[in-house]
Amino acid sequence: MTQTAGHMSSEMQQCIQECLTCHSVCLTTVQYCLQMGGRHAEARHITTLLDCAEICQTSANFMLRGSELHTRTCGVCAEICERCAQDCDQFGDDAQMRACAEECRRCADSCRRMAGMAA
């Protein structure tokens, strides 16, 4: 994206990338959870993963549009990523869920910085 987004701070470029990656990981994890069934497929858990995927997409789009309001969407994205990470933590040593939790936390950190929020 260097050429086409040269005016963006590297911090914003990184945040966009985290949001897109977190979006992808959450959608992939939804499929994994539905195939696992049982506790993995509980409505509340699938909903949180879908919530996280969607707000990451929205948050990335605000930054890609160069919107001044991106601090607001990054703020709510950080909160929802953090919640999703906590949800994924409950599955202990399941590798997919741990990878998802880690990506959610990386994205939450990055969004929190963009939103100018204290950790």
Next chain:
Amino acid sequence: MTQTAGHMSSEMQQCIQECLTCHSVCLTTVQYCLQMGGRHAEARHITTLLDCAEICQTSANFMLRGSELHTRTCGVCAEICERCAQDCDQFGDDAQMRACAEECRRCADSCRRMAGMAA
């Protein structure tokens, strides 16, 4: 939506409807503004309309998924709708812009109630 969303409060059903209407009006207004050109088509104004359309869609989707986190997306949606309404106010007696501002304010009011925020 009565049959398929019978468990929802009527306040939430109304908020979903406002978000979907506001999303539609903002996207239609983008076209109007691009065709008008000049001040209507300034980057900052088009971006705000696209921001408002997208956060309304996201906010509606959180409610349709029955997500507990809808208060967060409704909160940020209220803020962005309010900003978009102020932007549209600047065009004085342009009927399309006034209709858009009015819908943004109705949606902001409804989202604010869902978010439990004071006006």
Next chain:
Amino acid sequence: MTQTAGHMSSEMQQCIQECLTCHSVCLTTVQYCLQMGGRHAEARHITTLLDCAEICQTSANFMLRGSELHTRTCGVCAEICERCAQDCDQFGDDAQMRACAEECRRCADSCRRMAGMAA
């Protein structure tokens, strides 16, 4: 939407409305299915409902933007709605699934007309 979309044919306005309704019904049905569990919550079925919800949203947005390319998105939307309806048919006399199948077929019909496809 009368005031803000006065230039649209009434057939297109109706198709936008069907797409928005079908999107809402599919998302609501995802929640219902996840809460039912069992066959309702099979990965393939949930995926089809999410697919249908998303392409309906995309198809509505193309029309709202006044895009010439809406015939293409309406075409693929009609196919996916039809597939989703068939999936929902398998649940016999389950009222929610039947309502979802009916809305998917209404939306498929409307999109097929917009796409200029034969039934």
Next chain:
Amino acid sequence: MTQTAGHMSSEMQQCIQECLTCHSVCLTTVQYCLQMGGRHAEARHITTLLDCAEICQTSANFMLRGSELHTRTCGVCAEICERCAQDCDQFGDDAQMRACAEECRRCADSCRRMAGMAA
């Protein structure tokens, strides 16, 4: 995405990546065009860029969900990317527009392969 999408073919992983990149480039190009004004900001051109960004996002999401129906969305995505590339070609030696056209063609090629379409 290696860990979380290990079951995907490398061709699909590449197509997802092209769709996400093309989506990002198109949204960034919308901002560029709105700031340039004049012919860059014509309604039809901005609409095509927004169309392309949205169908790329939708197409990526179908693949990320593991949907069988991704061949359909990839097919229409290839068509719309190709159209967007042709639109961008009209701006001659403008570096941003050329970069956008190139990414749209890369994405169209990749989507065409996923859709099993002949070039």
